Amino acid sequence: QVQLQQSGPGLVKPSQTLSLTCAISGDSVSSNSAAWDWIRQSPSRGLEWLGRTYYRSKWYNDYALSVKSRITINPDTSKNQFSLQLNSVTPEDTAVYYCARGRHFLDYWGQGTLVTVSS
Amino acid sequence: DIQMTQSPSSLSASVGDRVTITCRASQSVNSNYLNWYQHQPGKAPKLLIYAASSLQSGVPSRFSGSGSGTDFTLTISSLQPEDFATYYCQQSYSTPPTFGQGTKVDIK
Numbered sequence: 001q002v003q004l005q006q007s008g009p010g011l012v013k014p015s016q017t018l019s020l021t022c023a024i025s026g027d028s029v030s031s032n033s034a035a036w037d038w039i040r041q042s043p044s045r046g047l048e049w050l051g052r053t054y055y056r057s058k059w060y061n062d063y064a065l066s067v068k069s070r071i072t073i074n075p076d077t078s079k080n081q082f083s084l085q086l087n088s089v090t091p092e093d094t095a096v097y098y099c100a101r102g103r104h105f106l107d108y109w110g111q112g113t114l115v116t117v118s119s
Numbered sequence: 120d121i122q123m124t125q126s127p128s129s130l131s132a133s134v135g136d137r138v139t140i141t142c143r144a145s146q147s148v149n150s151n152y153l154n155w156y157q158h159q160p161g162k163a164p165k166l167l168i169y170a171a172s173s174l175q176s177g178v179p180s181r182f183s184g185s186g187s188g189t190d191f192t193l194t195i196s197s198l199q200p201e202d203f204a205t206y207y208c209q210q211s212y213s214t215p216p217t218f219g220q221g222t223k224v225d226i227k
Contacts, residue, residue, distance in 0.1 A: 039164075047156075047164065047207050047218040064215050065120075098163055104211050105154040107175070109163035 002026035004099050004110040012093075012117050018086040022099030022110050029075045029082055030055045035102040036082045038073060040095040041112075048095075052102055053082055089117045121145050121210050125219035131227040138195040140222045142208035147188050152212035155184055155193045158221070159204045167206075168193065198224070 008020035022036070029036055035054035041047050051063035053073045063071050070087045086093060094117045100106040122145035132138050142153075150171035156164040166175045168184035171191055181196040195202055203226055208219040 041158070041164075046221045047158070047209075049216050049218065062214050102211070102216075104152050105166055105169040106156070106164070106209075107166050107169075109165075112163055 002101060002108040004101065004108055006097075006099055006110040006113050008113055008115075010114055010116060012089055012115060013119050014090055014117055015088055018084070018089050018093065018097075018115055018117075020084045020097055020099070020113055020115070021081055022083070023079065023081040024101075025080075027101065027108075029053075029080050030077055032056060033103065036073075036075070037100045037102040037106060038084045039098045039100060039106070041098065042095040045095070050084070050086075054102075091117045093117050120215055121148065121213055121217050123208055123210055123217050123219040125206075125208060125222050127222060128220065129223040129225065131225055132198050133227045134198055134200055136198045136227075138198050138202075138224060140193045140206055140208075140224075142186075142191045142193070142219050144189045144191075144210055148191075148210045148212045150187045150191075152210055153184075153186070153191050154209045154211065155182075156207045156209065157202075157204045158207060164207070195224075 003025045005023045012018045035052045037052040038050040051073050072085045075082045096112045096114050099110040101108040124143045153171040155168040158164040172184045183194045205221045205223045
């Protein structure tokens with residue numbers, strides 16, 4: 001049974017960096033058949049895919065154009081987890097952030113973290 | 120990016136009703152890469168249907184999906200109280216994967 005456990009702060013100040021971590025159990029971040037995604041949900045935008053990391057003999061990343069200049073997703077093989085960093089946040093980045101396992105679909109999700117961007 | 124447009128954006132229905140939600144893609148999507156999710160407040164989204172018509176393990180058989188090309192449908196054959204939620208289609212055929220704007224199903 002795959003489980004994803006998210007951690008990270010729920011409040012970030014404008015212009016600072018949002019950082020979240022997703023710990024994986026029941027699968028490996030280095031799996032050759034999965035990707036590890038970040039998605040966010042807000043009332044104004046619905047579900048928005050942010051990016052992913054995956055291993056296919058080497059590490060790859062894909063990012064949404066809307067955040068490409070500000071986002072980094074990194075795997076941590078020693079802890080079997082992956083992380084999200086979003087720089088220069090504004091109140092528009094306020095959302096519930098989810099990590100998920102991706103293949104051709106997103107079948108396992110983290111519990112979600114409400115991140116509020118406010119001073 | 121492939122744009123996914125759902126209709127309706129919201130609907131009101133009663134327990135026992137048959138509910139149909141449609142999803143239209145801005146360009147053709149291989150049906151192996153069209154998915155449906157259920158999202159209830161305070162919970163993570165839940166995969167219902169993958170590859171347009173395959174039922175995810177543990178999902179009740181009242182949920183079904185169909186379609187091909189640019190037009191896809193999610194059907195709930197007999198709405199149950201626990202089905203009141205927002206439903207999203209998603210294409211994973213091309214990067215970036217994109218979601219529809221959601222269809223909120225609430226109680227009539």
